Amino acid sequence: LSFSTQQQVGLALRAAAGEVLANGERVPLVLDEPFAMYDEKRREAALRWLKKSGRQVILFTSDAG
Numbered sequence: 018l019s020f021s022t023q024q025q026v027g028l029a030l031r032a033a034a035g036e037v038l039a040n041g042e043r044v045p046l047v048l049d050e051p052f053a054m055y056d057e058k059r060r061e062a063a064l065r066w067l068k069k070s071g072r073q074v075i076l077f078t079s080d081a082g
Contacts, residue, residue, distance in 0.1 A: 021054050028063065032070070045073040052078070 018026075028051055035046060046067070052060045067074050 021056065021059055024051070024054055025059065025063065043072065045075055046070075047075045047077075049077045050079070051076070052080070 028048075032046060035044065052063060055063065
């Protein structure tokens, strides 16, 4: 697997673990540079997925684009 694919799987696993640990509560998802190694297409797909999740997302990034 490419490094970007590994990061994408890691993001999905962390989001799923957060849901399990939150025990049904709606807690925000805090991400620090989660898309640093993503290409544009993968980043757009991940952002759409986060938006569809309905969760509050706090995203830290140095990417101005």
